[in-house]
Amino acid sequence: MSEHPVAAWSEDDLGVEGRVLDVVRAPAQVLSTVGERVDPCSTESVQLAADLVATMRVSPGCVGLAAPQVGVSAQMFCVDVSEHPKTRGHHGTFVLCNAEVVASSRNEKAREGCMSVPDLTGDVKRASRLTVRGQLPGSGLEVEVETSAFEARALQHEIDHCQGLLFVDRAAGAHAIYARKTYL
Amino acid sequence: MSTDPAPTSLHAVTVLGHDRPGIIAETTGRLAELGLNIEDSTMTLLRGHFAMTLVCSGPVGGAEVEQALAPLAADGALTVTVRDVDDAHAEPAPAGRGTSWLLTVHGGDRAGIVSAIVGRVAMVGGNITDLTTRLSGDLYLLVAEIDLPADADAEGLEQAIDEAAAGLGVRATLRAAEADEL
Numbered sequence: 578m579s580e581h582p583v584a585a586w587s588e589d590d591l592g593v594e595g596r597v598l599d600v601v602r603a604p605a606q607v608l609s610t611v612g613e614r615v616d617p618c619s620t621e622s623v624q625l626a627a628d629l630v631a632t633m634r635v636s637p638g639c640v641g642l643a644a645p646q647v648g649v650s651a652q653m654f655c656v657d658v659s660e661h662p663k664t665r666g667h668h669g670t671f672v673l674c675n676a677e678v679v680a681s682s683r684n685e686k687a688r689e690g691c692m693s694v695p696d697l698t699g700d701v702k703r704a705s706r707l708t709v710r711g712q713l714p715g716s717g718l719e720v721e722v723e724t725s726a727f728e729a730r731a732l733q734h735e736i737d738h739c740q741g742l743l744f745v746d747r748a749a750g751a752h753a754i755y756a757r758k759t760y761l
Numbered sequence: 762m763s764t765d766p767a768p769t770s771l772h773a774v775t776v777l778g779h780d781r782p783g784i785i786a787e788t789t790g791r792l793a794e795l796g797l798n799i800e801d802s803t804m805t806l807l808r809g810h811f812a813m814t815l816v817c818s819g820p821v822g823g824a825e826v827e828q829a830l831a832p833l834a835a836d837g838a839l840t841v842t843v844r845d846v847d848d849a850h851a852e853p854a855p856a857g858r859g860t861s862w863l864l865t866v867h868g869g870d871r872a873g874i875v876s877a878i879v880g881r882v883a884m885v886g887g888n889i890t891d892l893t894t895r896l897s898g899d900l901y902l903l904v905a906e907i908d909l910p911a912d913a914d915a916e917g918l919e920q921a922i923d924e925a926a927a928g929l930g931v932r933a934t935l936r937a938a939e940a941d942e943l
Contacts, residue, residue, distance in 0.1 A: 602900070603900045604869040604899055604900050604931075609867075609932040694897070696898060697897055697900075702939065741932075742934070745865055745867055745904070746865045746867075746932070746934040747936075749863075750863065750891070750906060750938075751863075751893045751906045753904070754893060754895060754904055756897075
């Protein structure tokens with residue numbers, strides 16, 4: 578059986594060197610703006626995909642980064658939850674363009690943080706079973722990712738970024754936002 | 762000769778001021794010595810300052826509660842108030858009426874965000890049942906839990922809040938509050 582195209586994907590497929598970009602913080606307007614759909618095969622998209630991965634790699638504890646977080650209002654994000662202790666199943670490092678949730682179930686509440694809201698964390702209820710459809714950068718191949726648990730949460734967090742939403746927009750209640758006590 | 766027990770009174774106690782370990786232990790210890798029962802309480806730090814409100818009940822007068830808590834404020838670092846409250850006005854709304862919502866507002870800090878947004882809620886008869894605001898760097902964040910009357914126009918409220926938020930350059934999100942019945 579061949580490997581899932583998302584799990585098989587690597588940033589090496591992009592063929593360009595990623596640059597480390599500055600991560601923008603709320604209240605930057607770009608974080609509250611719905612991102613533009615992208616052409617996953619364009620030169621700009623390929624470079625942005627490489628940049629997102631490179632920036633994620635150098636950011637301690639970072640398991641995902643969306644284009645609006647580097648100041649680009651676009652529907653693209655990268656994730657890699659493979660090293661996170663809460664991870665069950667995962668698809669390694671990958672980038673998705675124009676991603677959308679096509680199925681979700683089994684909501685669970687958990688604490689989230691975000692590089693763009695560095696001093697706060699919050700309890701957010703999200704689906705723990707998830708199917709996401711999107712396109713891989715470079716090839717433009719349309720893929721569906723079925724996942725669960727922590728990777729599902731990371732994907733929903735990043736898709737929200739692409740729609741101009743932060744985790745605080747989904748806070749589970751008036752007392753579900755906390756001052757961050759530890760920084761990675 | 763028999764003595765009737767003193768009627769049960771309800772007191773609202775606030776303790777505000779410089780934070781230090783042991784404030785809650787001392788406050789609740791003194792209330793317990795008076796035989797008071799703590800019915801509801803909330804405590805948090807507001808910009809690092811201790812802030813607690815509690816409602817307690819028992820067969821004790823307000824003056825006696827005030828006297829018992831006076832040592833807490835003796836060094837001037839804390840302010841303590843005691844007020845008698847009327848339970849008749851504190852009945853929860855009957856279940857099954859109206860709808861519950863969560864409102865998040867965030868954006869660049871400026872004066873007037875809270876008043877402008879919650880003013881829209883008040884205009885449709887909405888009742889804020891819980892509210893937190895935080896200032897984190899330049900980011901101002903408000904999260905409110907709201908009860909709307911059954912006949913309130915939630916979509917109209919969402920639009921009014923969006924308009925107010927746009928005028929302030931902030932982002933607002935109004936969502937139905939979910940309760941998972943288990």
